[in-house]
Amino acid sequence: MLAFYLKKSKLRVLGLKKLFKSNKNPDEQFVYNLRALLGFKIKNILLYKKAFTHRSTNLKDKEGFSFNYERLEFLGDSVLGTIISNYLYSRYNDYNEGDLTKLRSKIINRYSLNKIGFSLKLHRLVKASFRVNGLSDDIHGNLLEALVGAIYVDKGYKICENFVIKKIIVRINFSDINKSIISYKAALIEWGQKEKKKVKFKTKINTELNNKNYFYSTLFIDQIKIAYAIDESKKKAEEKVSKISYRILEIN
Structure with a gap:
């Protein structure tokens, strides 16, 4: 009983x-x-709150400075680059400077960081003045860099390095990333130079879609229209149309 x-x-x-x-x-x-x-264990929780606060909140700290993740993102970008560089330098003894630089660029480019940030579900912690799905995909990579910056300030380099290795690098498929293309626009321009083809982008603002500014980009090869794409920024529109054209042209 x-x-x-x-x-x-x-x-x-x-x-x-x-x-x-x-x-x-x-x-x-x-x-x-x-x-x-x-x-x-966290020492300074305020740092992490800052790392997950979007600028749309318009919050200020006690001294009147903006309270959002952007400064920590700036710091985290540099710290992450250093840790990744050190990791690659130690792992790939047979890679020269150019090989290491290319591989690092593929790891810390915006697409890769966005993918890792999303897999860590960092967006669930963000504080913004509107719904998270209203933010661009870059929010995932931005939060990841801001978090790395916060860890570095709060706990120092060694613990930050340990976090990057265990939570970020472990999510990278190095065999796949070695084959990946960082920028389709750059790859297409390089192909054009090699094949003696004139690659030209014509990009203009389109305000007809939902009363928002979108960029309409068309790509021409030797004055022949290949494809077009629309996105929220000039850079994204040109990258998108480059990717479409790259596949249409079946460039290896």
């Missing part, structure tokens, strides 16, 4: 723990989720 009572009491306690876990306030939930992601 006593054993049954103790077992029943234990179940009640477990039920209460589960209940309290699901009823955390936003700050507690943020810390709980962040610790689960990082795997280490």
Whole structure:
């Protein structure tokens, strides 16, 4: 009878723990989720709150400076580049400077970082003045770099390096990334120079779609129209049309 009572009491306690876990306030939930992601104790929680605050909130700190992830993103970009460079230098003894630079560029380019940031579900922690799905895909890579910056400031280089290796580098398929193309636009221009073809982009703003500014880019090879694409920035539109054209032309 006593054993049954103790077992029943234990179940009640477990039920209460589960209940309290699901009823955390936003700050507690943020810390709980962040610790689960990082795997280490946090010293300065304010740094991490800043790393996940979008500029759209228009928040200010006590000194009146903007409270968002952009400065940490700037720092994280440099720290991440250093850690990745050191990792590649140690791993690929037979690679020369050019090979290492190309491989690093493929790892820390925007597409790759966005993919890794999304897989870590960093967008679930972001604080913005509108829904996360209203932000561009770059939010995932931006948050990843800001998080790296926050870890570096809070815990130092060694723990930051450990995080990058265990959480970021482990998600990279090096055999696939070696074959990947960083920029289809650059690859297409390089192909044009090699084949003595004139590659030309004609890009203009289109305001007819949902009353928003979109860029309409058309690609020509020797004055022959190959393809067109539309996106929210000139850079993205030209990259998109380059990718489409690259496949149409079946460039190896």
